[in-house]
Amino acid sequence: MSPTDHPLEITLEFSCRKDGFAWKRKTYLVKTASGELDSVSLSWSKFRSDLESLRSAMPGSAVVERLGRRLRKLIRPTGWAQDEAVITDAIRVGRPVHLTVRADNADEIFNLPWEMLQLRGGGSIGTLSGCLVQYECGSSVPRDPLPHPTGRILFAYSKAGGSWVPYEAHLEVIQEACQLSGLHFDPTEDVLYGVTRKTLSEKLTAETDRPITVLHLLCHGSRLDDSEGSAYGLALDPVDALETEPDVVDATRLRAMLFASPRNALRFVMLFSCQGGDSGTPAHSVESVARMFHRQGVPAVIASRLPLSCPGSTVLAQALYQSLLVNKENLRTALSVARKRLLAEERSFDWISLQFYARAKDEAALFPFSEPPLRSKAAATMPDLMLIRHEAYSRAHGMPTAEDAPALFANRHVRPLITFDQASALSERRWENLAPEVARLASRDGVLRRAFDERDTDILYFGFPYVSFAVLAGYLAKTRPVHVIDYDRARGRFAWNQVVKDPAPLLKVECVSKKRGSAARVRLSLSAKVQSQACEAVLSASDVRLDLHFMLEDPSRGIVNRESQLMEYAHDIREAIDKHLAGNSEFKSVHVFAAVPVSIAFHLGRALAATGLPECFVYNYDAQDTPAYKWRLSLQAASTGRPAITVFPL
Known part of the structure; x- marks a missing residue:
């Protein structure tokens, strides 16, 4: 691996006083990769209409452009100009770029679509080849990872809350990729048909010689309204087969069900659902499902912050499994391929909606089915x-x-x-x-x-x-x-x-x-x-x-x-x-x-x-x-x- 293959790591770390959230102007401290700490003022009222527009199936390119410019304007008073120059130089020579957005007492920052951040010249950073935008939140959950990844996939799906989900197409994608890569996958043991909160909990917490390391969850998302605003949960089959309404499970209940024990083998979670990422009211007490999995110590989580189309979900699954399992590439490459395919093949805005949770400099998170490649000492050093x-x-x-x-x-x-x-x-x-x-x-x-x-x-x-x-x-x-x-x-x-x-x-x-x-x-x-x-x-x-x-x-x-x-x-x-x-x-x-x-x-x-x-x-x-x-x-x-x-x- 040459020095240009060693990723450039850039962080934007936001912090503020823990005084609640309102749709008004708020001041944040921002720490950039240069180490400088600067103050920025964010007028949430100006972002509100565009963020709400993102919830629609087709928000429009004008929304993407406005948000990209506003994000750039927001961080302009910080040391971002220096970071941007380094990013531009890295892109020019083909060096990968990882931009990590962190927050301390400022969870609302995760609701901003940083993939849309415009670089000098007008391009959105999340759409550039070799650029990975990832989100990182604090976690005190002790991790006891497996010494070697086994790569067992659990495919769980539910049609509750809607007329249809493309479960057959997703299952075919998984089976084909596992067959080509030699990864063991047993449809009788590794698929939850009509998943309920009970069957999901039992499967993920069971003691077994084949612990589940990858969760592929396909279902509808469902909006939950309360006095704070709105959050989103997952629509699963009801535990009682006689019930007709979907069982909407939010992040709080999922956390209680799946992470009662600190021992957890999950390395990678893929949420194929509408608004599984950060959507709804910023800084809502009930966090997004994606952020919950990440905060509980799962190294890599992919979700959609916007409505996810059924055809788009299948294209996303194909791109991820082909890149990760068959081509033995990392998640940075896999997400880049997925965005390009979604942009080229689908009319929806699925290409810009993908949200990726991982920690900065956690290279193992980018290889959920294998160990990261060994780096030589020379490769890890700078030019x-x-x-x-x-x-x-x-x-x-x-x-x-x-x-x-x-x-x-x-x-x-x-x-x-x-x-x-x-x-x-x-x-x-x-x-x-x-x-x-x-x-x-x-x-x-x-x-x-x-x-x-x-x-x-x-x-x-x-x-x-x-x-x-x-x-x-x-x-x-x-x-x-x-x-x-x-x-x-x-x-x-x-x-x-x-x-x-x-x-x-x-x-x-x-x-x-x-x-x-x-x-x-x-x-x-x-x-x-x-x-x-x-x-x-x-x-x-x-x-x-x-x-x-x-x-x-x-x-x-x-x-x-x-x-x-x-x-x-x-x-x-x-x-x-x-x-x-x-x-x-x-x-x-x-x-x-x-x-x-x-x-x-x-x-x-x-x-x-x-x-x-x-x-x-x-x-x-x-x-x-x-x-x-x-x-x-x-x-x-x-x-x-x-x-x-x-x-x-x-």
């Missing part, structure tokens, strides 16, 4: 970390360590430091050396491009380059994942602040357009205010058709101090450039005037590397020069080996 120190504006002393970026350095082999020194040639503003130094920086055989071209490594870029040089470095990196870290002047180190939890200052975007001119001017006022008068000394105002200005209310040096803040700003900058500049034939050139830290400059270069942009010039500012923007660099010219520097006369 090598390559450090590149870029010096041009001045020399940089020291380099980041595990103390400065713990998550980045964890389980890494750190290669010897690479220093790209341009300060020697450019000190004392020797602009005659600019052209050869830019050519050296952008050379296809140079240090930087060779590093960017190397596969299976991670890169950390830092130092004191000119802003235009850092923009060029990002431009050359294009979509290659690169970590960037800024200099913390208060600590005298290249480090991100691990302590600050206050919300980052809002990055404002102003766009002013005119009907004349052919140039787009981009100003970034983060470290200092970029004055339009200074820009006009080298770029005539009459040439500017559009002025795109990114600004902070109180710009200052060192204001970008967290990686999550960097990634959020980088995302906003890229979106604005894509919206206002990319593909617009009115612009013949783009002119960048940036007062930004190195990290923002690098990500700005990546944004400018997008296709559909005309020639981009980055201007260098120095108050000692006349004009203050003494020279500029053409990104396209530099990257293709053409003359790229223009020095302006006095």
Whole structure:
């Protein structure tokens, strides 16, 4: 198994005061994978109508889109931007991603369909190949797992509460998969026809040499209303054969029946019923059936939070058994295959309704019929970390360590430091050396491009380059994942602040357009205010058709101090450039005037590397020069080996 096969584990952990639930605004603390703890405010009233729409058989794509955007907006104030960037990089190289949603005193969070969470670009994370969204709730139930999985399946079904369930099709799927895989399955012993609460309890709690490890339960779901709102249970056959009404069993009764003893062999539960997952009123005292099984220690539980169609349930069963038993794949792959088949073959919304309960980093849960594959020591480690120190504006002393970026350095082999020194040639503003130094920086055989071209490594870029040089470095990196870290002047180190939890200052975007001119001017006022008068000394105002200005209310040096803040700003900058500049034939050139830290400059270069942009010039500012923007660099010219520097006369 290569490092790219080792899953990227990302967690979103919600907590709040235990003060009950109401359809109104509520504040939560959110802990992301970066370890940062941030506060978010969730207006439940805005989610209510869409969550209720999900209960219908065909909620519509508009509901999915709205919920996806609202979930993204909800966690935007947290360190999610940093996590999302890592997720995007992992998806790009084919690395699996596990997103685990946890809650402490906040069970209502499980009612939010996190599979619909929109990533940058608009795709729902739960629909992407290789991405697994799982839910985890706390459990104090002691587990006494079997030393080796036996893989005995119990198929239990009931038609109560409805006219029909596709039990024959499900039974055929199980028998065929067991026959192909060699797993013993006896229809006389391993099937409960017309299951009741009594027969289910007796079967699962019986002492036997063949303990049941997998429960396949097919039945109708049934809504239960009370003073708290609504919850959902399972419609089973009545114990008394003379009764005609279904026996609706909720999670509370199932828990009492099935988990009276801590000894339980169940490893995997599949609930083929409507609303077996988290639906109904959020944080209802009666939890969902799926969450109950998980809280009682079952490692893996699959259910549907929406109405589940009968044809869709059969497709789901086929995909799960084919992947898990026949192809010997894990549940991440099985669920991905199931979603794709449901989307392609069924008109229903079964593809987005699947909810999976499992604990973070519990690899055994993903292999309910076998032991997880052995990992070599090399496979469990992260790729090598390559450090590149870029010096041009001045020399940089020291380099980041595990103390400065713990998550980045964890389980890494750190290669010897690479220093790209341009300060020697450019000190004392020797602009005659600019052209050869830019050519050296952008050379296809140079240090930087060779590093960017190397596969299976991670890169950390830092130092004191000119802003235009850092923009060029990002431009050359294009979509290659690169970590960037800024200099913390208060600590005298290249480090991100691990302590600050206050919300980052809002990055404002102003766009002013005119009907004349052919140039787009981009100003970034983060470290200092970029004055339009200074820009006009080298770029005539009459040439500017559009002025795109990114600004902070109180710009200052060192204001970008967290990686999550960097990634959020980088995302906003890229979106604005894509919206206002990319593909617009009115612009013949783009002119960048940036007062930004190195990290923002690098990500700005990546944004400018997008296709559909005309020639981009980055201007260098120095108050000692006349004009203050003494020279500029053409990104396209530099990257293709053409003359790229223009020095302006006095």
